[in-house]
Amino acid sequence: MTSKHPGRKQTPAQERTSAPEPIPEKALIMSGFGINSEMETKVVLARAGMGADIVHINDLIDGRFDLLDYRLLVFPGGFSYGDDTGAGNAYANRVRNNLWRDVEEFLTGDNLVLGICNGFQILANLGLVPAFDRQYKRDIALMPNRKGVLECRFVTLKPTADNLWTRGIEQLYCPVAHGEGNFFCSRDTLDRIRREKMIAFTYCREDLSSARGEYPWNPNGSLEDIAGITSSDGKVLGLMPHPERAMEFTSLYNWPLLREQMKRVGKPIPSGSMNMQLFQNIVAFFR
Amino acid sequence: MAASVHRIEVRYTRDPRLKTRTDRIRTLGFPIEELHLADVYTISTDARDFTQKELQQIGSQLMNPVVQECSVDEPTRIPFDHALEVGFLPGVTDNVGATARQTLEDFFSMKFGDGDSVYSSQLYFICGKLSEEDLIRLASTLANPLVNRVHRKTRQEYGTRGMDVIVPEVRLHELPVAEKVDLDIDDLELSRIGKEGISDPLSGQRRGPLALDLAQLHAIRDYFTKKGRKPTDIELEALAQTWSEHCKHTIFASAMDDDVPDGLYRTYIQAATNRIRKEKGEQDICVTVFTDNSGAIIFDDQYLVTHKVETHNSPSALDPFGGALTGIVGVNRDTIGFGLGAKPAINVYGFCVGDPDSDPALFRLKDRQNPVLSPRRILDGVIRGVGAGGNCSGIPTPQGFVYFDNRYSGKPLVFAGTVGIMPREHEGRKLFEKRAQAGDLIVMVGGRVGKDGIHGATFSSEALDPASPVTAVQIGDPITQKKFSDVIVKEARDPGFYRSITDNGAGGISCSVAEMAKECNGCRVTLDSVPLKYPGMAPWEIWISESQERMTLAVPPEHIAPLLELMQRREVEATVIGEFTDSGRCVVEYHGNVVMDIELAFLHDGLPKKHLKTIYTKKTFPEPAIPCPERLDSTLIAMLRRRNLCSKEFISIQYDHAVQGGHVLGPVQGKGRVQADSSLTKVVPGSKKGVGLSQGMFPSYSEIDPYLMAGAGIDTAIRGLVAIGIPLDSIAILDNFCWCSSDEPERLGQLKLAARGCYDTATAFGTPFISGKDSMYNDFSGFGADNNPMKISVPPTLLISSIGIHEDVAKAVSMDAKVDGDLVYVIGETAEELGGSEYFSHLGFTGNTVPGLDTAAMKERYGRMTEAIRHELVASAFPVTHGGLLIAIAKVAIAGRLGMDITIPAGMRPDHYLFSESLGRFVVTVGADNKRAFERALGKNAHLLGRVRGTSLRITQETTVLDLPVGELEAAYKAPFLRY
Structure with a gap:
């Protein structure tokens, strides 16, 4: 099971030499009720060149912040409501029951929405993905993992569509950490998300060949190895793994081995990781 | 019973966990074919009833229709042989029920009142021919009698009506007053009070161990004789909490033999640190040692890191999941309660258990009554407990260990630790220092108080014995804690809304408030203000309850309004329950009467000193006389x-x-x-x-x-x-x-x-x-399968x-x-x-x-x-x-x-x-x-x-x-x- 990249000249981690010029557009990162990855999400966006406010959902409901002041809405990872009544479900209910009009208006603008892990589960329950024909209903489910427990491990992802999110990405290598990430949908839905090239990332082996549903490469039993999909209009991305948790070279699972191998052949040791590209793509969209 | 009760059952039409779940139960020796599962919500309301249409809407909010379906007030219809429903006992924390309630409140723009609640339970449908004995054993695998209720039906009994609707409401009839306790009794009776607790005047039953020995009870009697009055039950309970081995560490504090007059802690632990700090001089890395809820060292010029490792052994022996969960979220609070509040950054764990393949068949009572959980069940439970605590709170858990030895079969050890991170200063204020002042308001933040966890501190100071109280077990709610952890560490700390903070762990507010009262020399508490989970609790229970997820703050009066407003916006319950004073006393009132009035000096230092004697005999063991194998x-x-x-x-x-x-x-x-x-x-x-x-x-x-x-x-x-x-x-x-x-x-x-x-x-x-x-008494005393008395002690x-x-x-x-x-x-x-x-x-x-x-x-x-x-x-x-x-x-x-x-x-x-x-x-x-x-x-x-x-x-x-x-x-x- 050695990590080979046949026919590829790839640096597994890329150096970002200087901090990019920040863009004026801002991101709103949701928090509250057990969401817990808001800080690292803010840090990664800042490194990519986008400022962000972390906003408690109650402060949005109270009108202290206005969603429409922002261009990117992020539902970060976490354990909102302790996964009670289904992961992401209770938080999605809170959004739908209190903020739906703002969210709908936000979606009509030239804005982006990103949901990672628990955020993806919230998007799925809100129907923001796949959102065929801008119909926001539940068409997919992120069911409990096949093994029935939360699992935290690094996975390899490859992009399966060329869109604003995946541009320039050869692979992502980052952790999953979820108990309910087992993607499922009906045959009709699957056909349509395939046809419309909405499957953004799939789980794969280290050599980027298909995981074919096999554990541990596909960590949760997801249909067609699906790790992330976009909305029908491409403006919304839901992704189970956590690229924001592995933004530095030293956060990669295998970095000590890579460092040693690079040192032996005299290659410079990078500081950033390939996972930054996803966030740089978001910033590029607004730039 | 509430005016209207409805039951919604949610189940996967295509259950991804079916195979794993079935396999797991089969490997435990149950001849099942399949094990299906439904999540049940029992909605019990006085305020209003719901129409069928509304109930369908509720159902669709509690599931995902892509893979689930629900039935409202109708039984789930699938083939099975036995149905087994596991819910919570009255008063046990029900996190899923609480979340469902919030969703309903949002959806209908209503607030649930005292008579309204949602209860969750899990309904197992078993396919397979199981004997009565198998079913009883399966029920005890899926449920813990200390926290769960089990309801069982055969296919016939289930019929077309399904399971019964059960509302696990708490109903208490106890007279909520403070009783005077007579200590002018002979030593035999006195030690019974210490060992078994105060006798309840209504029921005649003992209230559970105070873990006070005769010398301590004499000291208490002398104190109140001098005062010219009898102590109240709440005063005795409070002294028992504060003086417990768990809180005072008497064994480490007492003089030992002739050569350790200052006790082990001062002589060997604290002295080591003092000497090292002195020797390192400028290079000293310590910031705060021993005095606060965690210890702290320098991280860099701007930050410090804290660390604390706790044990939660006794509760984990009784309820491994709940015990380990409250262990880890409890030590998270030692981080939030460090200085003015550090952010939990890393969790660690350690489990010492017996061989998970063994079944030692130990019983707390004769005739095979009150069995000790098997090492496998303990291991499974504590693993899940620490996982649920860390995962739900968003704290990484990269470090830990498991150690197996059959001497842990009677009582497991569960270690839980948390590292915190905090800036050393904020606008010139040292964040690692705190001091309540007279006039500051006492604010309780977090969960409500119930009967859970009563006698937790005194109970862990005794070896596990047959009379271990069932109320000593709590189930934590990591999300309630996550909410106040976020608001305290990220929002309330830096503006200086409070002057001191500590967590409510062992002994509840009786310990946290009395501990903080040392900073200003006094406190006055009105128990009527403490928010309760249900009515009917006696004042002593409110004072010592160990209900989880609570912190105590000292808030200057000028900051109380913004603090309470912030807490309200974050949906964190915060209540003023009294004020800090400089009276030198700990005073507690209930219904307008003073029910406790003890000098802080006596409360904290009145504990009679002990002088412990030790013996050491070097043991020798046989050496193996086995030749080296030729190949290894x-x-x-x-x-x-x-x-x-x-x-x-x-x-x-x-x-x-x-x-x-x-x-x-x-x-x-x-x-x-x-x-x-x-x-x-x-x-x-x-x-x-x-x-x-x-x-x-x-x-x-x-x-x-x-x-x-x-x-x-x-x-x-x-x-x-x-x-x-x-x-x-x-x-x-x-x-x-x-x-x-x-x-x-x-x-x-x-x-x-x-x-x-x-x-x-x-x-x-x-x-x-x-x-x-x-944790000094990790022993099990009970009986083997054939009624032979057994004692199993952990290895030191x-x-x-x-x-x-x-x-x-x-x-x-x-x-x-x-x-x-x-x-x-x-x-x-x-x-x-x-x-x-x-x-x-x-x-x-x-x-x-x-x-x-x-x-x-x-x-x-x-x-x-x-x-x-x-x-x-x-x-x-x-x-x-x-x-x-x-x-x-x-x-x-x-x-x-x-x-x-x-x-x-x-x-x-x-x-x-x-x-x-x-x-x-x-x-x-x-x-x-x-x-x-x-x-x-x-x-x-x-x-x-x-x-x-x-x-x-x-x-x-x-x-x-x-x-x-x-x-x-x-x-x-x-x-x-x-x-x-």
Whole structure:
């Protein structure tokens, strides 16, 4: 099971030499009720060149912040409501029951929405993905993992569509950490998300060949190895793994081995990781 | 019963967990075909009823229609043979029910009142022919009688009406007043009050142990005689809480023999830290030691890090899931309660349990009544508990261990620890200092108070006995805690809304308020203001309840309005329950009457002093007279499969160790995924520094030599950090003593030696203790299956946890062999030290020669290792610990999925050389180009053993000792827990 990249000249981690010029557009990162990855999400966006406010959902409901002041809405990872009544479900209910009009208006603008892990589960329950024909209903489910427990491990992802999110990405290598990430949908839905090239990332082996549903490469039993999909209009991305948790070279699972191998052949040791590209793509969209 | 009750059952139309769930139950020996599951919500309301249409809407909010369906007020219709519903007992925390209630409140824009609630339960549909006995056993596998209710029906009984609607409402009829207690009684009656509790005037039943001995009760009687009045029940209960072993640590505080007049803690633990800090002078890393909820050391110019490790043994014995969960969320509060509030950044865990394949059949009562949970159930439960706590709270859990020994079958040990991060200052205010002032309001923040956890502190101070109260168990609610943790640490701390903070752990507000009252010398509390989960609680219960997820704050009156407004916006309950004073007294009122009025001086220092006597007799054990096997191939395979040496990766990956984005060296490392002994985590974004954590624990050495046992723990905890590149001078340590039968002089004799070992080793290395905790009665007394009385005591156990700061994580070293052709070294000296070793245990022996400690040589060696790593000369490093050199070599090879050619020196028996547990050693691999530089750096400490080569591990002395493919080693290492 050695990590080979046949026919590829790839640096597994890329150096970002200087901090990019920040863009004026801002991101709103949701928090509250057990969401817990808001800080690292803010840090990664800042490194990519986008400022962000972390906003408690109650402060949005109270009108202290206005969603429409922002261009990117992020539902970060976490354990909102302790996964009670289904992961992401209770938080999605809170959004739908209190903020739906703002969210709908936000979606009509030239804005982006990103949901990672628990955020993806919230998007799925809100129907923001796949959102065929801008119909926001539940068409997919992120069911409990096949093994029935939360699992935290690094996975390899490859992009399966060329869109604003995946541009320039050869692979992502980052952790999953979820108990309910087992993607499922009906045959009709699957056909349509395939046809419309909405499957953004799939789980794969280290050599980027298909995981074919096999554990541990596909960590949760997801249909067609699906790790992330976009909305029908491409403006919304839901992704189970956590690229924001592995933004530095030293956060990669295998970095000590890579460092040693690079040192032996005299290659410079990078500081950033390939996972930054996803966030740089978001910033590029607004730039 | 409420006016209207409805029942919604949700089930997967396509259940992805069906196979795993079914397989799991089958491996436990139940002949089931399939096990289906439905989530049940019982909605009970007085305020309004819901129409069928509304109930359908509620149903669709509680499920995902893509894969689930629900039935409203109608039974789920699927084929099955037996239906079994597991819900909570009245008053037990029901997190799922609470979330469903909030969703309903949002959807209907209504607020649930006192009579309205949603209760969750799980309905199991069993397909298969099970006997009555099987079903009872299955029910006890799926449910815990201390927290769960079980309702069972056959297919016929289920019929077309389904399960019964059950509303587990709390109904209490107790008269909520404070009673006077007469202590002018004979000593026999007096000790009954201490042992079994105050007799309830209405029921005549005892209220549960106060754990006060006769001398303490006499001191209390004398105090109140002088006052000219009788104590109230709440006063007695409060004194029992404050004076408990759990809170006061009397055994560590009392004078011992003639040579330790100041007690073990002051003489050996605190004195070690004081001496080290003095010797280090300007280089002192300590910020706060022993005095606060956690200990703290310097992280960098701006930040400090805190660490605290707690035990939660007694509750985990009764309810492993709930006990471990409250253990970990409880120690998170020791972080939030440090200084003015540190942010929890890393969780650690440790479990000591019996052999999970054994079923010791122990009972707390005669005639096979009140069985002790099997080690397997305890292990499963505590693993899930720590996971739920850390995962739900968004705190990474990269570090921990499991240790197996059948002496933990009567009572498991559950360690839970948390590292916190906090700026040292904010706008000139030192955030690690706090002081309540007279006039500050006492604010209780977080969950409400119920009967759960009554007598938790006094109960853990007694050995587990038949009368253990069921209310001693609590279930935590990590999300309630996450809500107040966020608002306190991220929003309320920096504006200075409060002057002091502490957590409500053992003893509830009785301990937290009285503790903070020391800062200003007095407090006055009105119990009527304390928000309750349900009416009908007596004042003493409110005062000492250990309901979870609560903090106590001291808020200056001018800040109370903004604080309460902020808490309300975050949906965190915060209530003013009194004020701090300078009266020198702790005064509690209820219904307009003063029910407690005790001088703080007596409350905190009135405890009569003890003078403990110890005895120590050195034990000797038979030595094995077994010749060395000609080859060690099968021995190594057997050793790698030993529970204490093999992979428990299934635990590591259930715990999110990447959240907060600081993962550098995780719980498993290398291509071969081997569990490491230490972890490294970044806790400040943008900083090059990281926090390293490790631990050491050698209960198998305790009966042979408790002094060296303690030394081995400290050396191992330190060495784990040196191996990843952390210098000795930035390391601090924590002690957790888990002893047994601490009323026996022999056990105290072992304790004294272990404490002296702590002092000598810590001062020799210059690593200060910053925090510690002890748990002194880890014994089980009860009966075997045939009514024979049984006592099982844990082996004297000392866990040493270490924390250190890595200067530059990019230079950290992992454990896996990396490149074919690299050189393999053992650093440090190997002697024939196999007493208490895993190898001797494998042979069925204990032996007598535990590893010795040459701390001066080790300290010099560790300095050299640090330099070699700083100069990037080391490709991998791994400390040699349990199982000895060969186990360490095998793990390094497995982790790298690379073979090695090793030649070991002549002279010693190969098995003794390879399995000796001599301390102070590392296995290191080094690139061939760095040979000279590395050997110069390490000097005589470096012993070249061979090379990384091929795919097999080959060991030669004069002849081949061992030759095995690394793949086979990996399979053996991972086999024992493969199906967990």
